[in-house]
Amino acid sequence: MKRPYNFSAGPATMPEAVLQQAAAEMLDWHGSGMGVMEMSHRGKEFISIYEQAEADLRELLAVPANFKILFMQGGALAENAIIPLNLARGGAADFVVTGSWGQKSYKEAGKFCNARLAASTQASGFTTLPEPSSWQLDADSAYVHICSNETIHGVEFHQLPDLKALGCDAPLVVDFSSHVASRPVDWSRVGLAFGGAQKNLGPAGLTLVVVREDLLGHAVPHCPSAFDYKLVAEAGSMYNTPPTYAIYMAGLVFQWLKAQGGVAAIEAANIAKAQLFYDYLDGSALYENRVAKDCRSRMNIPFFLRDESRNDAFLAGAKAAGLLQLKGHKSVGGMRASLYNAMPIEGVQALVAYMQEFERKA
Amino acid sequence: MKRPYNFSAGPATMPEAVLQQAAAEMLDWHGSGMGVMEMSHRGKEFISIYEQAEADLRELLAVPANFKILFMQGGALAENAIIPLNLARGGAADFVVTGSWGQKSYKEAGKFCNARLAASTQASGFTTLPEPSSWQLDADSAYVHICSNETIHGVEFHQLPDLKALGCDAPLVVDFSSHVASRPVDWSRVGLAFGGAQKNLGPAGLTLVVVREDLLGHAVPHCPSAFDYKLVAEAGSMYNTPPTYAIYMAGLVFQWLKAQGGVAAIEAANIAKAQLFYDYLDGSALYENRVAKDCRSRMNIPFFLRDESRNDAFLAGAKAAGLLQLKGHKSVGGMRASLYNAMPIEGVQALVAYMQEFERKA
Numbered sequence: 001m002k003r004p005y006n007f008s009a010g011p012a013t014m015p016e017a018v019l020q021q022a023a024a025e026m027l028d029w030h031g032s033g034m035g036v037m038e039m040s041h042r043g044k045e046f047i048s049i050y051e052q053a054e055a056d057l058r059e060l061l062a063v064p065a066n067f068k069i070l071f072m073q074g075g076a077l078a079e080n081a082i083i084p085l086n087l088a089r090g091g092a093a094d095f096v097v098t099g100s101w102g103q104k105s106y107k108e109a110g111k112f113c114n115a116r117l118a119a120s121t122q123a124s125g126f127t128t129l130p131e132p133s134s135w136q137l138d139a140d141s142a143y144v145h146i147c148s149n150e151t152i153h154g155v156e157f158h159q160l161p162d163l164k165a166l167g168c169d170a171p172l173v174v175d176f177s178s179h180v181a182s183r184p185v186d187w188s189r190v191g192l193a194f195g196g197a198q199k200n201l202g203p204a205g206l207t208l209v210v211v212r213e214d215l216l217g218h219a220v221p222h223c224p225s226a227f228d229y230k231l232v233a234e235a236g237s238m239y240n241t242p243p244t245y246a247i248y249m250a251g252l253v254f255q256w257l258k259a260q261g262g263v264a265a266i267e268a269a270n271i272a273k274a275q276l277f278y279d280y281l282d283g284s285a286l287y288e289n290r291v292a293k294d295c296r297s298r299m300n301i302p303f304f305l306r307d308e309s310r311n312d313a314f315l316a317g318a319k320a321a322g323l324l325q326l327k328g329h330k331s332v333g334g335m336r337a338s339l340y341n342a343m344p345i346e347g348v349q350a351l352v353a354y355m356q357e358f359e360r361k362a
Numbered sequence: 363m364k365r366p367y368n369f370s371a372g373p374a375t376m377p378e379a380v381l382q383q384a385a386a387e388m389l390d391w392h393g394s395g396m397g398v399m400e401m402s403h404r405g406k407e408f409i410s411i412y413e414q415a416e417a418d419l420r421e422l423l424a425v426p427a428n429f430k431i432l433f434m435q436g437g438a439l440a441e442n443a444i445i446p447l448n449l450a451r452g453g454a455a456d457f458v459v460t461g462s463w464g465q466k467s468y469k470e471a472g473k474f475c476n477a478r479l480a481a482s483t484q485a486s487g488f489t490t491l492p493e494p495s496s497w498q499l500d501a502d503s504a505y506v507h508i509c510s511n512e513t514i515h516g517v518e519f520h521q522l523p524d525l526k527a528l529g530c531d532a533p534l535v536v537d538f539s540s541h542v543a544s545r546p547v548d549w550s551r552v553g554l555a556f557g558g559a560q561k562n563l564g565p566a567g568l569t570l571v572v573v574r575e576d577l578l579g580h581a582v583p584h585c586p587s588a589f590d591y592k593l594v595a596e597a598g599s600m601y602n603t604p605p606t607y608a609i610y611m612a613g614l615v616f617q618w619l620k621a622q623g624g625v626a627a628i629e630a631a632n633i634a635k636a637q638l639f640y641d642y643l644d645g646s647a648l649y650e651n652r653v654a655k656d657c658r659s660r661m662n663i664p665f666f667l668r669d670e671s672r673n674d675a676f677l678a679g680a681k682a683a684g685l686l687q688l689k690g691h692k693s694v695g696g697m698r699a700s701l702y703n704a705m706p707i708e709g710v711q712a713l714v715a716y717m718q719e720f721e722r723k724a
Contacts, residue, residue, distance in 0.1 A: 004395035008402045011606055019389045019397050026385035027378065033366035033686060035381050037565045037611070040370045040687055073435035073567060074588055077602035081586030108587055198603055203399045205435060205567045205605025222584055224443030225470055226436055240439035241560055243567025243605065244373055249399070324395060325402055 005347035008325035009151050009300055009338045010178065010199040018252045036248045041241055050242075053251030060254055060263050061180075063210055064187050070209040070229060071237040071247055075196040076101065076177045078227070079207060080108035083173060083192065085223035087215060088113035088142045094170070096135060099126040099150030100331060101175055109145070112220075118144065126153040129295040132161040141170045143191060149179035149297050151199070152329045154289070154336070156297035160189045171215060179299045180208065181257060182341055183267040191215055199299070200341050202250035205243045257341065266341050273339045273348045274298035280352045286359040304334035307362075311335075314358060321354045323347075367709035370687035371513050371662055371700045372540065372561040380614045398610045403603050412604075415613030422616055422625050423542075425572055426549050432571040432591060433599040433609055437558040438463065438539045440589070441569060442470035445535060445554065447585040449577060450475035450504045456532070458497060461488040461512030462693060463537055471507070474582075480506065488515040491657040494523040503532045505553060511541035511659050513561070514691045516651070516698070518659035522551045533577060541661045542570065543619060544703055545629040553577055561661070562702050564612035567605045619703065628703050635701045635710045636660035642714045648721040666696035669724075673697075676720060683716045685709075 006013040029036050032045050039046040054069050063069060074082070083105075084093060092114035095106035098121050109115040118137055119130040137144060144163060149156040156179060163172050171191020178199045185193065192211040198204035209229065216230040225231055226240045260266050278296060281289045281303055289296065289303045305311055314335070318326050328334040339348060368375040391398050394407050401408040416431050425431060436444070445467075446455060454476035457468035460483050471477040480499055481492040499506060506525060511518045518541060525534050533553020540561045547555065554573040560566035571591065578592040587593055588602045622628050640658060643651045643665055651658065651665045667673055676697070680688050690696040701710060 003389065006396050006400050008396075008400065008405075011399060011401060011403060011603070013400050014397065016389065019399075023385040023388035026388070027365065027381045033684065034368050034370075035376065037373060037381075038368050038370065038375050039373055041373060041566065043370075043687065073437075073440070073605075075435075075602040078435070078586060078588040081588065085586075111584060111587070196603060198606075203605070203607045204403065204603045205608055222473060224440060224447075224586075224589075225473070226440040226443065227586075240437040241373070241558060241566045243435075243565070243608070244560075245565045245607070246567055246605070322395065325405065 004322035004324050005343065005350055006324045007337045009336060011204045012199050012338060012340050013342045015253065015256045015342045018256050021252055022249060037245045039244065041238060041244050046244055049248050049251055053247055053254060056251065056254035056258060060257055061185055066213050067187065067210050068213060068216065068233045070211065070232050071242055072207040072209055072232060073205065073243055075207055076175055076194065077104065079194045079209065080105045081112060082227045084109045084112035085227065086219045086229045089218055090220055091142050092116060092138060092140055094118035094137050094141045094144045096130065096144065096146045097122065098129055098147060098155055099153035101150055102147040105145055105147065105175060113142070126150065126155060127290050128292045129155055129157060132166055137166060137168045143171050143173045144168065145173045147175040149176065149299055151178040151300050152332055154291050154297040154300045154302045155295045158295065160186050162189055171212065181263060182270050182299055184263055197246060197250055202253050203246045206246035206250060269345065270298045270339065270341065273343065273345050276348050277301055277337065277339065277352065280355065284359060286362060287355065299340055300336060300338050302328055302332055302334060302336045317358060318354060323351055323354055366684035366686050367705065367712055368686045369699045371698060373566045374561050374700060374702050375704045377615065377618045377704045380618050383614055384611060399607045401606065403600060403606050408606055411610050411613055415609055415616060418613065418616035418620060422619055423547055428575050429549065429572050430575060430578065430595045432573065432594050433604055434569040434571055434594060435567060435605055437569055438537055438556065439466065441556045441571065442467045443474060444589045446471045446474035447589065448581045448591045451580055452582055453504050454478055454500060454502055456480035456499050456503045456506045458492065458506065458508045459484065460491055460509060460517055461515035463512055464509040467507055467509065467537060488512065488517060489652050490654045491517055491519060494528055499528060499530045505533050505535045506530065507535045509537040511538065511661055513540040513662050514694055516653050516659040516662045516664045517657045520657065522548055524551055533574065543625060544632050544661055546625055559608060559612055564615050565608045568608035568612060631707065632660045632701065632703065635705065635707050638710050638714065639663055639699065639701065642717065646721060648724060649717060661702055662698060662700050664690055664694055664696060664698045679720055680716060685713055685716055
């Protein structure tokens with residue numbers, strides 16, 4: 001039987017081949033007599049899994065040699081505290097708020113530093129992006145924070161801001177949780193990028209942090225040691241026991257991504273998937289997406305039925321058609337289709353076909 | 363082919379039946395069309411997995427109603443900071459140091475509170491336990507910390523100290539990482555117990571915290587929100603996205619434990635396994651365990667070859683005999699056999715048989 005298509009915003013659909021391999025290796029990894037979950041994180045078997053995952057990710061994202069890749073725990077919400085504890089030195093940081101996630105980062109950082117609002121699109125209901133030239137950036141900021149793809153509101157920076165061109169020397173901190181590995185990253189514009197794994201990389205419980213080396217070593221004294229980037233980097237992400245199975249799963253996803261042709265190829269596929277879906281929404285009389293066209297997310301597409309009384313029927317019919325987890329986030333309402341790397345174009349075609357049929361029967 | 367026996371101290375051997383079930387359900391959990399990794403943590407499927415896991419654990423450990431069960435991330439090393447951030451209120455706490463883990467807790471807590479050494483067995487090389495009547499407890503302490511089973515040094519509190527009987531009203535904080543669910547817990551003596559899951563409960567990347575309700579709500583302002591016990595409890599451990607797959611695996615382990623007869627039955631099995639192994643060590647001319655008999659751990663048994671030049675041959679022969687991960691921790695040397703719940707007595711018998719044969723051939 002064909003698996004249903006799963007449009008969850010995260011934790012999210014995984015490549016079927018990855019799940020099959022994980023199932024096959026569950027009791028015995030590569031003849032070691034152990035499942036991956038059962039290995040000491042300091043043994044040669046797991047170290048080889050870890051090193052391969054890190055090398056593959058570095059290759060896929062073209063991470064320069066002067067950036068450290070850290071595998072951590074706690075998700076983006078924990079990083080909202082960990083970043084100012086490591087980078088702000090008790091001073092100030094600037095926040096560009098373009099949706100729920102940026103707002104949470106801004107609010108949490110205020111516990112640890114002077115968090116300043118550099119820009120906000122709240123007035124548009126988070127359906128637009130602010131022009132970088134309009135951002136209120138301060139010369140003494142320790143960093144500038146953006147969320148480059150807002151999972152809930154469905155807005156995406158299609159290119160990262162060039163802070164230097166804006167006359168700002170502070171490092172850019174990027175929450176790329178929900179579109180990491182969906183497109184290349186211009187590391188020349190980035191100081192630190194972070195994200196939970198549970199959208200494009202693997203299971204929940206793993207956090208990716210990619211940080212420029214000169215930003216290590218500035219944690220305030222009351223930063224928990226397990227979240228001090230310098231200590232984590234020096235220990236090769238094994239200051240505390242890492243989430244070994246989640247790292248293994250992410251490693252399988254990285255190998256799958258390489259087999260798809262890498263990030264440039266997956267970006268082309270993501271563009272095609274998103275265009276197919278937005279084109280259908282924009283041509284429809286029943287459905288609508290409310291995000292400005294120049295900043296629509298390729299990954300997370302919120303949409304609404306103009307007749308909201310039909311929402312329940314829409315969701316029930318979708319589930320019956322093998323189209324799962326389409327309900328929108330409660331703070332926005334409506335529907336949301338997340339088209340992560342692991343969603344094949346056939347899934348988007350099936351969704352559009354269902355939506356056409358549902359519209360036709362209206 | 364029979365699986366090897368895996369004596370890793372953690373991440374550690376899992377029940378074979380649990381791994382088989384996880385492999386079988388990897389692509390489709392209970393006909394949902396999704397693997398557990400792919401489910402929204404807020405959907406009804408995962409919520410049912412979560413609630414069952416919590417209820418089973420509460421039943422297995424007989425956790426009273428006035429204690430909250432929290433599923434967190436970061437392991438015991440992160441908790442070494444999170445606990446004083448939540449409990450110490452910037453004041454003082456007392457530490458009983460009986461091995462590496464207690465020492466780490468004591469050192470890390472010093473970043474967040476006035477951490478005082480109430481007792482230490484460093485002088486004995488951490489091979490003994492200090493009499494509770496000798497502990498230097500202060501009337502103003504926010505809590506008293508012990509590690510009730512030292513994974514590296516192999517010492518175990520066979521019963522928890524009764525602080526009230528010592529005239530101390532502070533709550534007892536217990537790191538039970540490496541023997542949780544191996545025996546019952548006397549919750550009347552506990553304020554908070556915590557541990558990483560990767561020994562007796564499931565995969566690395568999940569932290570269990572069981573905390574008395576009156577200890578919630580006292581976090582200092584610079585406690586990261588994701589690690590504020592009150593916020594985590596109010597959100598049902600979903601303040602941030604929880605490590606969903608690790609919780610699922612732990613839930614399968616809980617069901618396996620119930621099928622074994624629960625914690626009392628597994629304790630009896632653990633006593634028999636440990637006794638078999640210690641009796642053999644004590645009667646041997648080649649091997650020795652150096653821990654005082656009244657505080658030997660049932661879970662983690664360090665031992666030494668009196669002729670250490672034979673260590674490599676011992677490990678190579680063990681591996682060839684299907685007995686894995688017996689090398690001792692680098693800080694102690696020698697060997698270590700971890701006999702967690704999932705290690706059947708047949709594994710201990712096979713280990714003893716190999717050791718007898720190795721000794722005979724000396």
